[in-house]
Amino acid sequence: MTPDPLLDIRNLSVGLRGDGIGYDIVRDVSLSLYPNEVLAVVGESGCGKSLTALSILALHASPPLYITGGSILFEGTDLTKLSPAKMRAVRGAEIAMVFQDPMSALDPMFTVGTLLTSAVKAHQKVSADVAKKISLEALADAGIEDPRRRFDEYPFQLSGGVSQRVMIALALVNDPKIIIADEPTTALDVTVQAQILDRLRELKNERGMSVMLITHNLGVVASVADRMAVMYAGEVVESGAVGEVLAAPHHPYTNGLLSAVPRLNSEASELVPIGGRVPQPNELPAGCAFADRCSFVTDRCRSEHPPLEHHARTEVRCHHPVA
Amino acid sequence: MKSVLKTTLLTLLLLIASSLAVFAAIRLSGGDVTAARLPASATAEDRELFRQQVGLDQPILRQYVTYVGEVFTGDLGNSLTNNASISSLAVEKIKNSAILGGMSLVLVFGVGIPLGMIAALKRNSWLDTGITSFSVAGMAVPNFWLALILIYIFATVLGWLPSAGQGGIEYLILPAVVLSAEGIALTVRMTRSAMIENLSQDFVRTLRAAGLSERRIYFKHVLRNSLLPIISLAGLRVGQIVGYALVVETIFGWPGVGQQLVNAVLRRDYPVVQFFSLLLVFVVTLGNLAASVGYTLANPRLRK
Ligand SMILES: Nc1ncnc2c1ncn2[C@@H]1O[C@H](COP(=O)(O)OP(=O)(O)OP(=O)(O)O)[C@@H](O)[C@H]1O
Ligand code: SF4
Ligand SMILES: [Mg+2]
Numbered sequence: 001m002t003p004d005p006l007l008d009i010r011n012l013s014v015g016l017r018g019d020g021i022g023y024d025i026v027r028d029v030s031l032s033l034y035p036n037e038v039l040a041v042v043g044e045s046g047c048g049k050s051l052t053a054l055s056i057l058a059l060h061a062s063p064p065l066y067i068t069g070g071s072i073l074f075e076g077t078d079l080t081k082l083s084p085a086k087m088r089a090v091r092g093a094e095i096a097m098v099f100q101d102p103m104s105a106l107d108p109m110f111t112v113g114t115l116l117t118s119a120v121k122a123h124q125k126v127s128a129d130v131a132k133k134i135s136l137e138a139l140a141d142a143g144i145e146d147p148r149r150r151f152d153e154y155p156f157q158l159s160g161g162v163s164q165r166v167m168i169a170l171a172l173v174n175d176p177k178i179i180i181a182d183e184p185t186t187a188l189d190v191t192v193q194a195q196i197l198d199r200l201r202e203l204k205n206e207r208g209m210s211v212m213l214i215t216h217n218l219g220v221v222a223s224v225a226d227r228m229a230v231m232y233a234g235e236v237v238e239s240g241a242v243g244e245v246l247a248a249p250h251h252p253y254t255n256g257l258l259s260a261v262p263r264l265n266s267e268a269s270e271l272v273p274i275g276g277r278v279p280q281p282n283e284l285p286a287g288c289a290f291a292d293r294c295s296f297v298t299d300r301c302r303s304e305h306p307p308l309e310h311h312a313r314t315e316v317r318c319h320h321p322v323a
Numbered sequence: 324m325k326s327v328l329k330t331t332l333l334t335l336l337l338l339i340a341s342s343l344a345v346f347a348a349i350r351l352s353g354g355d356v357t358a359a360r361l362p363a364s365a366t367a368e369d370r371e372l373f374r375q376q377v378g379l380d381q382p383i384l385r386q387y388v389t390y391v392g393e394v395f396t397g398d399l400g401n402s403l404t405n406n407a408s409i410s411s412l413a414v415e416k417i418k419n420s421a422i423l424g425g426m427s428l429v430l431v432f433g434v435g436i437p438l439g440m441i442a443a444l445k446r447n448s449w450l451d452t453g454i455t456s457f458s459v460a461g462m463a464v465p466n467f468w469l470a471l472i473l474i475y476i477f478a479t480v481l482g483w484l485p486s487a488g489q490g491g492i493e494y495l496i497l498p499a500v501v502l503s504a505e506g507i508a509l510t511v512r513m514t515r516s517a518m519i520e521n522l523s524q525d526f527v528r529t530l531r532a533a534g535l536s537e538r539r540i541y542f543k544h545v546l547r548n549s550l551l552p553i554i555s556l557a558g559l560r561v562g563q564i565v566g567y568a569l570v571v572e573t574i575f576g577w578p579g580v581g582q583q584l585v586n587a588v589l590r591r592d593y594p595v596v597q598f599f600s601l602l603l604v605f606v607v608t609l610g611n612l613a614a615s616v617g618y619t620l621a622n623p624r625l626r627k
Contacts, residue, residue, distance in 0.1 A: 092534035107526040119533040154623040
């Protein structure tokens with residue numbers, strides 16, 4: 001019997017609202033993150049991965065973006081209903097985030113130490129000495145060789161890899177239950193990528209955390225994640241255990257992605273678009289969003305929007321799942 | 324730190340060059356200085372003798388060196404119009420101008436930065452619109468015109484404030500407001516746009532994700548980043564205040580360096596003109612030096 005999910009995103013929609021415009025970008029997304037697992041979220045650029053992740057901590061740009069439906073349950077509390085003050089208590093302390101571009105994600109005017117200790121003090125009533133000790137430990141935990149030296153350095157003195165480790169340390173200082181990492185290694189070179197992903201995986205095991213990992217890279221998914229969800233045009237089209245999905249994808253989109261990748265685990269395993277174009281969120285067809293690019297398309301696909309349904313051991317959003 | 328030393332040396336060179344230029348300009352600007360001191364009946368010989376007495380027959384560079392030497396010993400020479408010693412005159416004038424200029428500088432940053440921050444925080448609200456319109460007006464209205472309007476409203480019509488002269492704080496208000504108006508307006512606009520720009524930087528999202536309060540993010544991180552461009556242009560603000568002081572002190576009869584300088588120019592009292600214009604050059608240069616050192620110290624990349 002599976003345990004209750006730690007984070008349960010149910011039918012989440014996030015949309016753009018403004019003068020005379022209004023459409024959803026993230027539509028009816030359900031994702032569950034269980035204790036002590038890595039959930040990978042994959043999908044082509046613009047499919048709504050970051051927006052889904054940001055909306056968990058209400059970090060999406062609002063206005064113009066709003067959560068327009070669904071709920072995000074964390075340990076039974078709906079995060080979408082929290083007051084700003086209560087949400088602030090969750091950010092960093094219960095759920096932390098690591099962003100894609102570490103160089104611009106760190107405030108250039110303050111040292112690593114100031115950044116980390118402010119984050120500690122945002123949640124814990126501790127002395128400056130204790131905050132420093134916690135910060136140094138987090139730096140070491142993030143795999144930084146010389147924490148004392150880095151503590152006094154400014155972001156401009158750090159390489160991309162070290163900056164990203166500082167971001168991870170920042171995520172660790174308040175010992176959260178969940179880390180959401182949005183393409184944490186895309187900006188880095190391959191060896192550093194591997195080291196950082198390994199570190200994340202180890203931290204998950206050491207601390208019993210859960211990680212939601214957003215990535216373009218199916219090789220990364222195969223080597224790091226326990227479960228995965230594939231997103232397309234703002235929707236989850238397939239989800240399940242990594243082994244199941246990668247071994248036998250049922251959605252034509254996932255299938256296409258996998259056959260477009262010559263060798264799994266190689267550097268070339270970025271998501272290569274299948275022929276055709278992803279529909280924009282404001283010009284979605286009535287039926288299946290993938291219909292224009294799908295080789296199995298039928299009339300039913302064009303008229304009737306497919307729901308996410310159990311198929312074999314995964315969930316698939318398709319009228320004619322690949323066997 | 325090396326860059327601070329370099330800036331200081333450059334500033335010193337600039338100071339020598341610009342003071343020399345001012346020194347020479349006063350001598351080359353034409354007009355007979357002897358006319359101010361000697362009676363109309365004085366002969367050409369009398370006039371030549373006078374020139375020799377005050378050293379005007381020497382080469383300019385020589386005169387400059389002599390003059391700088393004298394300034395360092397505290398001997399600033401005498402006024403040609405009433406023979407009063409310039410050093411005794413200077414202390415009072417400098418004090419008055421320092422009060423007015425200092426007050427204006429405090430207003431430029433002390434009012435400009437908070438207003439800009441409020442406008443950025445409440446952007447697109449009526450408060451922002453109000454502050455922004457005021458700052459547009461502050462830049463568009465020439466300061467002598469602003470002076471006349473304010474004198475008319477607050478002195479003539481309402482009678483709340485004196486229109487000119489010196490005394491208690493009430494005499495300082497109008498001239499300081501006029502002198503700082505444009506600087507405040509520019510600082511409001513710079514602060515507002517820098518704050519808005521920095522608020523959308525990636526690092527703000529990182530700080531939010533870490534659970535820092537909005538207040539801390541805004542007042543510590545975004546503000547610190549936004550102060551850099553303001554500090555880097557602070558030298559210009561000082562220059563503006565010094566330049567406008569000539570007009571504003573004259574209009575408000577504020578007995579400072581600016582008013583003194585305008586009067587001396589009108590009377591061709593060249594030793595007075597010389598000292599006070601060099602003083603202004605000195606202040607402006609020093610203001611730029613302070614701004615540049617401040618920028619270096621405030622910027623981690625340059626400080627290290
Ligand atoms: N602030 C915003 N205003 C308007 N549209 C936005 C905003 N942020 C994101 N979007 C739109 O939302 C959609 C999803 O964006 P999102 O960043 O979630 O994609 P993604 O899946 O993370 O892509 P990538 O792989 O490139 O990071 C895109 O079409 C984008 O244009
Ligand atoms: S629903 Fe139809 S169009 Fe959509 S993916 Fe399935 S087969 Fe293709
Ligand atoms: Mg993204």
